[in-house]
Amino acid sequence: MQTTRKVAALKSAKNGSALERLLESIVDGKDLLNFRKGAKLFSQGAEADAIYFIRKGKVKVAVASSHGKNAVLALLGPRDFFGEGCLVGGASARTSTATTLEPSAIFRIEKRAMLRAFQTQPALAETFLTAVLARSVKLEEDLCDQIFNHSEKRLARVLLKLSRFGPHDKLADITVPRMNQVTLAEIVGTTRSRISFFMTKFRKLGLIQYNGNTDIIIMAEALTNSILRD
Amino acid sequence: MAVMAKRKEVATVKSAGVDPYVASLLKKITVGKQEIRFRKGQKIFSQGDSADSVYFIQAGRVKISVVSASGKEAVLAMPGPHDFFGEGSLVNQSLRISTAETLEASTVFRIEKRAMIRSLHEQSELSEKFMALLLTRNLDLEEDLCDQLFNHSEKRLARVLLKLARLRTHDVALDANVPVLSHETLAEMVGTTRSRITHFMNKFRTMGLIEYNGELTIRTELLTDLVLHG
Numbered sequence: 364m365q366t367t368r369k370v371a372a373l374k375s376a377k378n379g380s381a382l383e384r385l386l387e388s389i390v391d392g393k394d395l396l397n398f399r400k401g402a403k404l405f406s407q408g409a410e411a412d413a414i415y416f417i418r419k420g421k422v423k424v425a426v427a428s429s430h431g432k433n434a435v436l437a438l439l440g441p442r443d444f445f446g447e448g449c450l451v452g453g454a455s456a457r458t459s460t461a462t463t464l465e466p467s468a469i470f471r472i473e474k475r476a477m478l479r480a481f482q483t484q485p486a487l488a489e490t491f492l493t494a495v496l497a498r499s500v501k502l503e504e505d506l507c508d509q510i511f512n513h514s515e516k517r518l519a520r521v522l523l524k525l526s527r528f529g530p531h532d533k534l535a536d537i538t539v540p541r542m543n544q545v546t547l548a549e550i551v552g553t554t555r556s557r558i559s560f561f562m563t564k565f566r567k568l569g570l571i572q573y574n575g576n577t578d579i580i581i582m583a584e585a586l587t588n589s590i591l592r593d
Numbered sequence: 594m595a596v597m598a599k600r601k602e603v604a605t606v607k608s609a610g611v612d613p614y615v616a617s618l619l620k621k622i623t624v625g626k627q628e629i630r631f632r633k634g635q636k637i638f639s640q641g642d643s644a645d646s647v648y649f650i651q652a653g654r655v656k657i658s659v660v661s662a663s664g665k666e667a668v669l670a671m672p673g674p675h676d677f678f679g680e681g682s683l684v685n686q687s688l689r690i691s692t693a694e695t696l697e698a699s700t701v702f703r704i705e706k707r708a709m710i711r712s713l714h715e716q717s718e719l720s721e722k723f724m725a726l727l728l729t730r731n732l733d734l735e736e737d738l739c740d741q742l743f744n745h746s747e748k749r750l751a752r753v754l755l756k757l758a759r760l761r762t763h764d765v766a767l768d769a770n771v772p773v774l775s776h777e778t779l780a781e782m783v784g785t786t787r788s789r790i791t792h793f794m795n796k797f798r799t800m801g802l803i804e805y806n807g808e809l810t811i812r813t814e815l816l817t818d819l820v821l822h823g
Contacts, residue, residue: 434743452725485720495727
C-alpha cells in the first residue's frame with residue numbers, strides 16, 4: 364500500500380515534549396526514578412546498559428582524565444536525554460559520570476527496550492534522531508568555543524547558556540541557583556581562581572548580580588553584548 | 594491497513610564506522626540525489642551558504658572548518674569514505690555554519706534535504722544506520738572536547754595524527770601513510786599556532802614518531818605511547 368505523507372522538515376530542537384509523549388508507549392524496561400541532589404546515576408567505566416530522560420531536575424555530565432582533572436561536558440534539564448552512547452555497538456562502558464544537581468525525576472530506559480521501540484515506533488526513532496542531531500550541533504559549538512575563545516569569553520557564554528535552561532529564547536534577565544566556582548571552572552576549562560577573578564569583574568561591569576547567598580542574576584542582554592563586542 | 598508483524602533480533606544500533614552498507618541503502622534514493630566529483634582543494638559549500646542538502650562521501654576526504662568573527666579558523670572534522678557531512682541542514686540550520694573543502698579528489702553524493710528526510714521516513718534501516726553514525730559522531734565530538742579541556746597542544750597534535758591514521762588509541766596498529774598536510778591546517782585542527790606545530794613536528798620526527806617521504810608516515814605504536822603515557 365502506498366501512503367503519501369507531507370514531508371516538511373525534521374521538527375526542530377524543541378521536540379523534547381514530543382519525545383516525552385512518544386516514550387509513554389514504552390512499558391517494559393522503563394522506570395521512573397527519583398533522586399536526591401548529588402546522586403550518581405552512573406559512573407565513568409560502569410557498564411552502559413540504559414539511556415536516561417530527565418522529567419524534572421538537572422544533571423551534570425562530567426569526565427575525569429587519567430590525571431584526575433575534571434571536565435563538565437553538559438548541564439542538562441527537563442526533556443534532555445543522556446547516556447545515549449550505550450545505543451551504539453562497541454561502546455559498552457560509560458565514558459562519563461552523571462550526577463544530579465538538584466532533586467530530580469528521571470526515566471531510565473533499558474537499551475534493549477529503547478532499541479525495540481525504535482523499530483516498532485518510527486515516529487520515536489525520527490524524533491530521537493532530531494534530538495541527536497541537535498546535540499551534535501551543540502557539541503560542535505562547544506568545540507569551536509574551546510578552540511577560538513579565551514577563558515573569559517567562554518565563562519560569559521556558559522553563564523548565558525545557564526540562563527537559557529527553559530524553553531524561552533528571549534534575552535531577559537534571569538535568576539539561577541548559584542553554582543560553585545569549581546564546577547564553573549570544570550565547564551569552562553580553566554582554574555577556579557580565574558573564574559573567581561572573572562566573576563568579580565563581571566559583577567563590577569553589571570553583567571551579573573548576586574542575590575543573597577543562593578542565587579545569581581544573569582543580565583542576559585549585557586552579557587550577550589559583551590560576547591559580541593569582544 | 595494490514596500491519597505485518599516483523600520480528601527482528603534487537604542487538605544494538607549497528608556500529609557505524611566504515612560501512613559500505615549505507616551506500617547501498619542510499620542507492621534507493623532516486624529523486625533529489627546527485628553524484629558529484631570534485632578535484633582536490635575545491636569548496637563544496639561555504640560558511641553562510643544556504644543549507645539545503647546533506648552529503649555522503651563515496652571516495653576521498655573532506656575538511657570541515659569554521660572561521661570565527663575575528664578570522665581564526667578551526668578544523669572540526671575530516672570525514673572520509675562512507676561518512677556524512679552537512680547534516681545540520683536536516684534540523685533547523687538554514688545556513689551553513691562551516692565550510693567543506695576537499696583534501697583530495699573526491700566523489701560525493703549530494704542529497705537534497707527533502708529527499709533525505711523522506712527516505713528517513715520511508716526506510717527504517719537507513720534511519721537506524723544514520724542514527725548510529727550520528728551517535729558515534731557525538732561520542733567523537735565529546736572526545737575532542739575532552740581533549741581540548743585536558744591536554745596540552747603537543748598531546749593534541751599526537752592525537753590528531755593518530756586520528757588521521759584512522760585509529761583508536763586502543764587498536765593494535767600498523768604504521769600508516771597519509772597525504773602531507775600543511776602545518777597551517779594541523780594548527781587549525783589542534784587549536785594552536787603554526788609555529789608550535791612546526792616545533793612539535795620536528796620533535797616528533799627527531800623522536801622517530803613520524804617520517805616524511807613524499808607522504809607522511811605515522812608510527813602509530815610510538816605515537817600511541819606518547820598519547821597514553823606522555
